[in-house]
Amino acid sequence: MSDYPEGGPEPGRSVAAVRAVFETSAQSPQVGASEADKAEAAESVPRETAARAEGVENANPAPYGDQPPQAQAPQAHETGSADQADTPIAAAAAAVVRLSHPEPYPRPSATRRMTVANQKGGVGKTTSAVNLAAALAIHGLRVLLIDLDPQGNASTALDVPHHSGVPSVYEALIDGVPLEDTAVPVAALPGLVCVPATIDLAGAEIELVSMVARESRLKRALDAYLRGRVDAGDPVDYVLVDCPPSLGLLTVNALVAAVEVLIPIQCEYYALEGLGQLLRNVDLVRGHLNADLEISTILLTMYDGRTKLAEQVAGEVREHFGPAVLRSVIPRSVRLSEAPSYGQSILTYDPGSPGALSYVDAARELADRGAEPQPRSGAEGEL
Ligand SMILES: Nc1ncnc2c1ncn2[C@@H]1O[C@H](COP(=O)(O)OP(=O)(O)OP(=O)(O)O)[C@@H](O)[C@H]1O
Numbered sequence: 001m002s003d004y005p006e007g008g009p010e011p012g013r014s015v016a017a018v019r020a021v022f023e024t025s026a027q028s029p030q031v032g033a034s035e036a037d038k039a040e041a042a043e044s045v046p047r048e049t050a051a052r053a054e055g056v057e058n059a060n061p062a063p064y065g066d067q068p069p070q071a072q073a074p075q076a077h078e079t080g081s082a083d084q085a086d087t088p089i090a091a092a093a094a095a096v097v098r099l100s101h102p103e104p105y106p107r108p109s110a111t112r113r114m115t116v117a118n119q120k121g122g123v124g125k126t127t128s129a130v131n132l133a134a135a136l137a138i139h140g141l142r143v144l145l146i147d148l149d150p151q152g153n154a155s156t157a158l159d160v161p162h163h164s165g166v167p168s169v170y171e172a173l174i175d176g177v178p179l180e181d182t183a184v185p186v187a188a189l190p191g192l193v194c195v196p197a198t199i200d201l202a203g204a205e206i207e208l209v210s211m212v213a214r215e216s217r218l219k220r221a222l223d224a225y226l227r228g229r230v231d232a233g234d235p236v237d238y239v240l241v242d243c244p245p246s247l248g249l250l251t252v253n254a255l256v257a258a259v260e261v262l263i264p265i266q267c268e269y270y271a272l273e274g275l276g277q278l279l280r281n282v283d284l285v286r287g288h289l290n291a292d293l294e295i296s297t298i299l300l301t302m303y304d305g306r307t308k309l310a311e312q313v314a315g316e317v318r319e320h321f322g323p324a325v326l327r328s329v330i331p332r333s334v335r336l337s338e339a340p341s342y343g344q345s346i347l348t349y350d351p352g353s354p355g356a357l358s359y360v361d362a363a364r365e366l367a368d369r370g371a372e373p374q375p376r377s378g379a380e381g382e383l
């Protein structure tokens, strides 16, 4: 399908090169995130807290990047904490207490349909989809998570059966099985329902090619499911679709079914490579198939506060995407990577960990944004 080129990082493009592209972008009205935003973002990932998660004793930044360490200004997050608590342990304890009596997050006026996409592999799409969904559900919202990746990682992370033969998103896409016949309540997280992905989905990219309305099959299934939930008096607040690391027909289906795109960006050297291709694909889908689609949310993931590079990447992303970038930043944390092997979200696996705190913060921001009209992001133009 020539309109939707298969993705893959564009070779040989450095962060600086991508920045140059960003800077010459025809539409970047939000360029220049305020220092307050940056300071707030930094504060949401206390350096000492992130370091604790990794068992690192010396949380000072490594001499990494252009500036010598002594030339760096003091960081807001060296003294602050997302929880306003005095120590990381106090913050963690406070978070656990809060999660045992969670305050309800604001409900959006209509279902928010969000696709979590980035054709780059391993940037935290699944981790973010699962843990944001869990955080929203714990705080009283009704959430549907659709696993649209044949790897089935989101299904695994929520302990939802997804062996071959289980009714899954594949049957919904290819055989027209209603989504409600595939959706499974997540036992540990009331309010969260998951449509699993089985390995059968690996063949769907090819099977879809010759099908009628091949780009909008997920949208049709989702529309019908959401109508059914409204009729049953149990409307869904958030739909999150976890995409595979490609820009093929599965991801196109997710982009057509959604209204918002959430892009997780890993705070590492190659983070921005290939992003232009994703943005062009979003533009193509908006132009031909889904005029409502917008990149509403960028989430910085795997932030390592000890490196200058993470800060630089975060700065570049904020410069280009402006208010679409969540202030909350997800730290690199071993606990986050452990949780899926126990079939748990981080919120049940280790609710006091920095990873859990950061996903709760990010979900809160998402929910707050959903309750009020948002300025458009600076990510709508061609790159
Ligand atoms: N903040 C984090 N800190 C440490 N490890 C993380 C973090 N986020 C994700 N990981 C780990 O990094 C790996 C990739 O994460 P994840 O599966 O969420 O990425 P993905 O974008 O969904 O990957 P894929 O493109 O293969 O679907 C996983 O092993 C995950 O546990």
Ligand SMILES: [Mg+2]
Pocket (backbone or CB within 6 Å): 125, 126, 127, 149, 153, 242, 243, 244
């Ligand atoms: Mg994934």
